[in-house]
Amino acid sequence: MNLQGKIKDALPGWLNEPTPDGDVVLSSRIRLARNLRQLSFPHYAGEKQLEEVISQVNSVLKSSARLLPDYVLKRMDGLGQLDRVLLVEQYLVSLDLINNPAHRGVVLNKEQTVSIMLNEEDHLRIQSIFSGLQLKKAWELGTQIDDQLESQLDYAFNEEKGYLTTCPTNVGTGLRASVMIHLPALDIVDQVKRVLSVLPHVGLNVRGIYGEGTDSSGNLYQISNQVTLGLSEEEIISKLVSVTKQVIDQERSAREALLANESRLQLENRVNRAFGILTHARLLSSEETINLINDVLMGAELNMIPGIKVQTVKELLFLNRPAILQNLVGQELTPGERDYYRAAVIREHLTSAKE
Amino acid sequence: MWCERCKQRQATVHVTKVINNHKTESHLCEVCAGKSGKDLGFLFEPNFSFHHLLAGLLESEFGVKSESFSQQKEESHKKCPTCGLTFTDFRNMGLMGCANCYDLFKDHLDPLLRRVHGSIAHTGKVPKRTGGRVRVRKEIEELRSKLQEAIKREAYEEAAKLRDEIKEKEEKLN
Ligand SMILES: [Zn+2]
Numbered sequence: 458m459n460l461q462g463k464i465k466d467a468l469p470g471w472l473n474e475p476t477p478d479g480d481v482v483l484s485s486r487i488r489l490a491r492n493l494r495q496l497s498f499p500h501y502a503g504e505k506q507l508e509e510v511i512s513q514v515n516s517v518l519k520s521s522a523r524l525l526p527d528y529v530l531k532r533m534d535g536l537g538q539l540d541r542v543l544l545v546e547q548y549l550v551s552l553d554l555i556n557n558p559a560h561r562g563v564v565l566n567k568e569q570t571v572s573i574m575l576n577e578e579d580h581l582r583i584q585s586i587f588s589g590l591q592l593k594k595a596w597e598l599g600t601q602i603d604d605q606l607e608s609q610l611d612y613a614f615n616e617e618k619g620y621l622t623t624c625p626t627n628v629g630t631g632l633r634a635s636v637m638i639h640l641p642a643l644d645i646v647d648q649v650k651r652v653l654s655v656l657p658h659v660g661l662n663v664r665g666i667y668g669e670g671t672d673s674s675g676n677l678y679q680i681s682n683q684v685t686l687g688l689s690e691e692e693i694i695s696k697l698v699s700v701t702k703q704v705i706d707q708e709r710s711a712r713e714a715l716l717a718n719e720s721r722l723q724l725e726n727r728v729n730r731a732f733g734i735l736t737h738a739r740l741l742s743s744e745e746t747i748n749l750i751n752d753v754l755m756g757a758e759l760n761m762i763p764g765i766k767v768q769t770v771k772e773l774l775f776l777n778r779p780a781i782l783q784n785l786v787g788q789e790l791t792p793g794e795r796d797y798y799r800a801a802v803i804r805e806h807l808t809s810a811k812e
Numbered sequence: 813m814w815c816e817r818c819k820q821r822q823a824t825v826h827v828t829k830v831i832n833n834h835k836t837e838s839h840l841c842e843v844c845a846g847k848s849g850k851d852l853g854f855l856f857e858p859n860f861s862f863h864h865l866l867a868g869l870l871e872s873e874f875g876v877k878s879e880s881f882s883q884q885k886e887e888s889h890k891k892c893p894t895c896g897l898t899f900t901d902f903r904n905m906g907l908m909g910c911a912n913c914y915d916l917f918k919d920h921l922d923p924l925l926r927r928v929h930g931s932i933a934h935t936g937k938v939p940k941r942t943g944g945r946v947r948v949r950k951e952i953e954e955l956r957s958k959l960q961e962a963i964k965r966e967a968y969e970e971a972a973k974l975r976d977e978i979k980e981k982e983e984k985l986n
């Protein structure tokens with residue numbers, strides 16, 4: 458079978474080059490919370506009202522087919538559980554949306570850079586996501602889609618409070634902007650906590666992608682804005698970008714420091730050992746893989762492994778995930794089978810990249 | 813027996829589950845048993861339990877106010893005519909029920925918003941079609957700064973045009 462072709466299909470469409478500051482930043486995402494004026498918010502709405510949201514959005518899509526080409530609405534109750542989890546793993550919908558699939562939906566564009574969740578916590582959650590540090594681009598696309606929808610939908614908007622949301626923590630701009638960053642060198646020099654602990658003081662949230670709180674086994678973290686009211690969208694985004702750039706600088710200087718002294722050999726040893734396991738193991742559990750990818754990703758970010766690009770290793774982060782893996786193999790797998798196929802897919806992806 | 817997950821260590825944890833009369837057994841090592849279910853670990857998006865945090869803040873907000881018991885009781889029965897959410901519901905969940913709730917519970921919401929956001933007034937984007945007066949005010953502001961710029965550049969013809977536009981929009985507001 459043509460595994461490479463299948464790998465490409467299983468990966469999220471937005472996971473593409475170019476990736477500015479891609480040696481540290483994996484992805485940039487914005488989410489806009491919007492509600493319809495006449496209807497109760499999803500948690501307080503009946504089936505009829507929830508369906509009304511879906512049909513109103515559907516008619517906007519139909520009537521603006523020229524401006525929003527290739528936008529498709531999918532109902533969550535029309536998908537199997539595996540396909541739903543796949544969307545979560547590709548960062549296109551949230552776990553909340555699929556936990557309660559009846560009367561829920563998502564609108565996706567062809568590139569998968571835009572997804573609009575319907576009847577999650579709010580009637581609409583417009584998401585735009587790009588690789589690397591491209592928060593402004595994500596905002597520009599998101600706000601454009603927002604304008605397009607608003608030209609036909611009556612939003613719940615209040616002169617004083619702005620866009621009204623189900624949870625008052627999102628009211629105002631309804632904007633949640635976030636970046637996902639990889640901080641392996643700061644972790645080695647034991648400075649992650651020091652650097653990240655500053656962020657809450659400037660109104661930003663931090664969490665580990667794997668694990669809880671600021672402990673993250675893959676050294677992957679998400680930084681996002683806390684405040685949505687009283688600041689403009691541009692202010693929120695430029696603050697997040699400028700703080701992220703400072704974190705990037707810290708990580709890069711930690712990397713330089715590690716490469717400049719005798720720790721370089723230890724670093725190379727660690728990276729190449731991990732690479733050896735990923736290219737030769739016959740069984741890989743997802744936890745073990747996350748830790749190995751962390752090391753190999755650092756190696757790629759430092760140009761330490763000939764022929765291996767950062768992009769290829771980032772793709773491994775997604776291939777590691779159960780639904781993406783099962784989608785790729787084309788059948789449901791038991792945990793034991795997953796470990797086997799995971800190892801096979803990762804091996805294939807890394808070796809074909811090297812050739 | 814080898815652990816069925818990692819196949820590297822002895823299985824010492826044996827779990828039998830019966831779901832819908834279907835019996836499943838799993839044999840895991842201690843390491844894997846501890847990690848079981850973490851396959852989807854990254855899917856766990858801690859919501860910072862915002863809703864609970866909010867409910868807590870609201871509770872304390874309510875506590876500081878020296879309202880009499882009967883007033884509190886009256887307040888807790890206040891019900892949104894549009895969606896049916898009561899103040900008690902809001903206090904318990906920290907969630908609004910509809911757009912109208914924001915007007916109805918404004919007095920209780922404002923101190924809360926000030927604490928969470930440090931502000932109670934939106935200064936960002938205004939929807940083009942449904943933004944109403946705010947939108948017009950925003951447009952006037954934008955025109956005013958253009959006017960200042962035009963005057964600086966001594967582009968008086970342009971400035972005159974902008975002045976007319978501003979006047980026209982201001983009339984719309986009255
Ligand atoms: Zn085990």
Ligand SMILES: [Zn+2]
Pocket residue numbers: 892893894895896897909910911912913
């Ligand atoms: Zn209401």
